[in-house]
Amino acid sequence: MGKYILKRIIGLVVLLLGITIITFSVIHIAPGKPTDLEAQFNPKVSMEARERISHLYGLDKPLHVQYIEWLKRFARFDFGTSFMDSRPVMQKIMERIPVTLTIELFSIILILLVGIPIGVSSAVREGDFYDRFMTVFVFIGFAVPTFWLSLILMDYIGVRWGILPISGIKSLEFEKFGIFEKIIDISKHLALPVLVSAFGGLAGISRYMRSSMLHVLKQDYIRTARAKGLTEKEVLYKHALKNALLPVVTILGLSVPALIGGSVIFESIFSIPGMGRLFYESVMARDYPVIMGVLVIGAVLTLLGNLLADISYAAVDPRIKLEDNL
Amino acid sequence: MLLQIKNLKINYKSDNRMVEVVRGVDLDIDRGECVGLIGESGCGKTTAGLSITKLIPERKGNISSGEILFASNDILKLNPEELRNIRGKKISYVFQEPFSSLNPVFTIYEQIRESLEEKDNPGRRIAEILKSVGLEKIIGRKNAYPHELSGGMQQRAMIGMAIASRPDLLVLDEPTTALDVTVQRQILDLIMELKNKMNLAILFISHDLRIVFNIADKIAIMYAGKIIEFGPKEKIVSSPAHPYTIGLIDSIPSLEHRKKPFNAISGKAPLFSELPQGCKFYPRCRFRIDKCTEKEPELRDVSGGQASRCIRIEELKSNGTIKNR
Numbered sequence: 001m002g003k004y005i006l007k008r009i010i011g012l013v014v015l016l017l018g019i020t021i022i023t024f025s026v027i028h029i030a031p032g033k034p035t036d037l038e039a040q041f042n043p044k045v046s047m048e049a050r051e052r053i054s055h056l057y058g059l060d061k062p063l064h065v066q067y068i069e070w071l072k073r074f075a076r077f078d079f080g081t082s083f084m085d086s087r088p089v090m091q092k093i094m095e096r097i098p099v100t101l102t103i104e105l106f107s108i109i110l111i112l113l114v115g116i117p118i119g120v121s122s123a124v125r126e127g128d129f130y131d132r133f134m135t136v137f138v139f140i141g142f143a144v145p146t147f148w149l150s151l152i153l154m155d156y157i158g159v160r161w162g163i164l165p166i167s168g169i170k171s172l173e174f175e176k177f178g179i180f181e182k183i184i185d186i187s188k189h190l191a192l193p194v195l196v197s198a199f200g201g202l203a204g205i206s207r208y209m210r211s212s213m214l215h216v217l218k219q220d221y222i223r224t225a226r227a228k229g230l231t232e233k234e235v236l237y238k239h240a241l242k243n244a245l246l247p248v249v250t251i252l253g254l255s256v257p258a259l260i261g262g263s264v265i266f267e268s269i270f271s272i273p274g275m276g277r278l279f280y281e282s283v284m285a286r287d288y289p290v291i292m293g294v295l296v297i298g299a300v301l302t303l304l305g306n307l308l309a310d311i312s313y314a315a316v317d318p319r320i321k322l323e324d325n326l
Numbered sequence: 327m328l329l330q331i332k333n334l335k336i337n338y339k340s341d342n343r344m345v346e347v348v349r350g351v352d353l354d355i356d357r358g359e360c361v362g363l364i365g366e367s368g369c370g371k372t373t374a375g376l377s378i379t380k381l382i383p384e385r386k387g388n389i390s391s392g393e394i395l396f397a398s399n400d401i402l403k404l405n406p407e408e409l410r411n412i413r414g415k416k417i418s419y420v421f422q423e424p425f426s427s428l429n430p431v432f433t434i435y436e437q438i439r440e441s442l443e444e445k446d447n448p449g450r451r452i453a454e455i456l457k458s459v460g461l462e463k464i465i466g467r468k469n470a471y472p473h474e475l476s477g478g479m480q481q482r483a484m485i486g487m488a489i490a491s492r493p494d495l496l497v498l499d500e501p502t503t504a505l506d507v508t509v510q511r512q513i514l515d516l517i518m519e520l521k522n523k524m525n526l527a528i529l530f531i532s533h534d535l536r537i538v539f540n541i542a543d544k545i546a547i548m549y550a551g552k553i554i555e556f557g558p559k560e561k562i563v564s565s566p567a568h569p570y571t572i573g574l575i576d577s578i579p580s581l582e583h584r585k586k587p588f589n590a591i592s593g594k595a596p597l598f599s600e601l602p603q604g605c606k607f608y609p610r611c612r613f614r615i616d617k618c619t620e621k622e623p624e625l626r627d628v629s630g631g632q633a634s635r636c637i638r639i640e641e642l643k644s645n646g647t648i649k650n651r
Contacts, residue, residue, distance in 0.1 A: 220421060221426065
């Protein structure tokens with residue numbers, strides 16, 4: 001087991017290297033330069049000044065040289081400094097990451113708390129009105145664009161009814177609040193983003209759970225459980241559910257990238273100072289070191305999510321042993 | 327009589343329409359008696375076996391009429407609670423595929439424990455059960471999962487679950503079909519040993535005549551949803567009284583006469599949606615006459631306890647067309 005994890009981690013490092021090569025090339029090949037904001041849009045800046053800025057950032061060197069320099073710094077966990085405000089990239093990301101992770105964690109918990117019961121109950125009542133209603137409900141969540149739903153919710157819940165704040169994560173008078181009020185204030189601000197983020201992810205988990213449960217309910221061991229005289233509750237929620245939950249563990253690990261991707265959109269809409277918005281801003285400004293930093297952190301989280309899914313699968317399914325000779 | 331099935335009819339959903347797959351079955355099983363139920367795949371024998379404790383999924387099929395009297399109580403009239411007190415407690419099942427019939431994510435110990443009647447201090451009783459089904463190997467191994475056992479051992483575990491609460495009737499649905507021949511023998515020996523020790527009544531469902539000839543006291547032959555011949559084993563073996571039974575016995579490959587041609591019954595089992603008029607075996611029968619198509623023959627006694635649905639059997643036997651073996 002220990003050996004297996006070590007081997008997997010080595011594999012992940014190689015994979016991560018590949019990811020950085022591709023993302024580094026793609027963002028440098030993309031049109032627009034970091035110097036554009038300072039230089040291109042300002043007619044007073046001379047040609048020499050532009051080259052000076054380019055040189056300052058090291059952008060005049062060949063791409064592979066730039067990459068190797070970036071990699072050397074990255075090996076020391078140094079992501080460089082932002083082109084925009086010259087602050088260390090690591091510091092900028094660390095400021096932003098807690099908000100994003102908080103929203104994501106709560107939205108995953110919400111997805112599981114709502115999605116798994118929906119999936120299980122739909123499977124148990126396969127084909128009746130409840131099942132069909134839930135199918136439509138979760139697919140609406142899947143199909144509705146995040147930005148549209150966000151705007152509608154902001155308009156009704158935030159503006160017309162004034163129940164929840166519509167942007168940021170703190171009220172203006174936040175500093176004056178006591179600790180309890182601070183928690184309430186932040187939860188109020190995060191409620192809509194978490195809701196929007198979870199609604200979109202509901203379809204995946206609940207449909208997956210439904211089909212997994214349906215598959216399990218057709219198995220011979222369910223007939224055995226009934227033949228033993230167990231109650232319907234024991235048959236469904238002990239014998240069937242434990243088997244049906246196994247594949248969902250994997251899906252959970254794989255849903256990390258989708259959540260990170262989604263955060264770019266709703267963090268921008270809700271003006272939440274998280275990773276997603278940092279990424280959006282840095283892409284707009286072609287702030288290469290920050291873009292690379294955010295992408296690498298996102299990639300690491302995704303890869304760890306996959307590894308965790310594999311390990312937890314072995315932990316919950318007695319039939320699977322992670323072989324050391326893999 | 328421990329179990330009396332009377333005129334049992336079951337509809338099953340197939341291609342979105344209901345077809346009658348058990349078309350009026352009568353069967354009695356006494357305490358300590360082993361009745362073999364034989365038939366081709368799809369003749370309704372498994373469905374009939376499952377229906378004894380109403381195990382047919384409601385979406386798939388329903389029992390349209392009949393009575394299933396178990397110790398004089400009609401099982402079809404029980405509420406779910408009463409039914410649960412019979413399932414696994416008085417009537418237990420062992421199914422064909424032990425690997426898929428055991429839940430992969432629970433230990434053998436846990437799965438046997440669930441079948442116990444008295445739930446407190448189960449350790450000793452489970453060890454006792456494991457010993458009686460020849461699984462001494464896993465006594466004390468509380469974390470042994472089904473996938474760690476061989477097919478034969480898995481079936482022993484299934485049998486252990488089935489006898490855990492000392493039932494009166496065991497329904498064995500092709501319990502050895504998925505196993506190697508040598509393991510089959512061991513499992514059959516185990517079943518016979520338990521039957522004698524616990525005075526179990528057994529309904530042994532199989533398509534394998536040789537196995538049923540070995541262990542059954544009485545044999546019922548099922549064809550197209552009805553029993554076409556019933557009687558004590560000795561009579562069925564020595565003087566079968568239905569052309570279908572004769573065909574089945576003739577199609578057992580002989581070990582002694584290897585050159586003897588293999589005598590399969592011609593034709594295919596009919597579909598339930600397009601059963602022939604009159605005798606359902608008519609299209610495949612070597613001895614058919616026009617009269618056979620007039621109406622479906624009743625099951626009638628032909629010789630002291632042996633019953634058949636063939637209208638010509640006495641005639642064929644007396645003129646020597648069918649000889650006793």
